[in-house]
Amino acid sequence: MLRQFSLERCYKPKVLVSHPEWEYQDLLELAVASRSQIDELCFIQIGAFDGVSNDALNVLIKGHKNVKGIVIEPQIQAFEALKEHYQDYPNITPLRIVISNSDTEVDFYSSRLFSVQRASLNKQHVLKGAGVREENILQEKIKSCTFSTLIKEYQIDHLDLVQIDAEGYDAEILKMINFDEIKPSVIRFEHDHLSDRDSADCMSLLAKHGYRFLGEQRDIIAILSK
Secondary structure: OOOOOOOOOOOOOHHHHHOHHHOOOOHHHHHHHHHOOHHHOEEEEEOOOOOOOOOHHHHHHOOOOOOEEEEEOOOHHHHHHHHHHOOOOOOEEEEOOEEOOOOOEEEEEEEOOOOOOOOEOOHHHHHHHOOOOHHHEEEEEEEEEOHHHHHHHOOOOOOOEEEEOOOOOHHHHHHHOOOOOOOOOEEEEEOOOOOHHHHHHHHHHHHHOOEEEEEOOOEEEEEEOO
16 A cells, blocks of 8 residues: 555565465464475474464464374363364364373463463463462373373374474473484474573484474474475
C-alpha cells in the first residue's frame, strides 16, 4: 500500500504479498524442507505443551495428515489439550512422560493452578520465570525414559526432526542421543536457558557428528550436512 502511494518502496514482490503461503515462514520449515518431504516427516517433539502455543512445529505440519511423530508433554492440562489438538492425526502419538537419564520415575515441577511453559525437572527454574508462587508449585512423580529407550520402544529407525524445548534440560537430552544408533536430519533445541558453556558443548558435539547450524533468537537449528 505504501508503495502504491509512492511513500515507501516494498522489497518483496507483490505476488508474495498476495500469496504469503508461497513463502517459508520460518527457518525450521526451510531446514526440514531441505532434507525431507513434509508429508513424509517423522519426528519427536520433547516439550510439546498444548501443541499450539509458540509451536513452530504445529505450523509446519498443519494439514499434513500423513506426518508420523511422537509429541511429549508431562503436564496433565497441557497434555489433554495436546491430545485434542492432534486427535485427527492418526500417526501422531502423544505421551505424558519426561525424557531423562533414567527409565524410572522422576520429580517434575509445574503449577497446580494452570499449565506453564516453564514446567521443569528443576523447581527453581519454574519459580524463576513462570509467575508461580512457592505454595502453588505442584511436585509429582512422572514416568521417565531415556532417548534410546524411546527409540527402541517405538521401533524408530530414522528421524527427520527432533524438536527439544525442555526448559534448560536440552543439553542433557542432546547428550543422550546415540548418533551411531540414529542420526536425525534436523535437530532444533532451545539455547536461551543454557549457559554459554553448555551451548558451546552442545554445538561442538553436534558439529563433531556432521551438523551445521542456523541461529534463531532463542533456538539453534542443527542440520545434518549431506
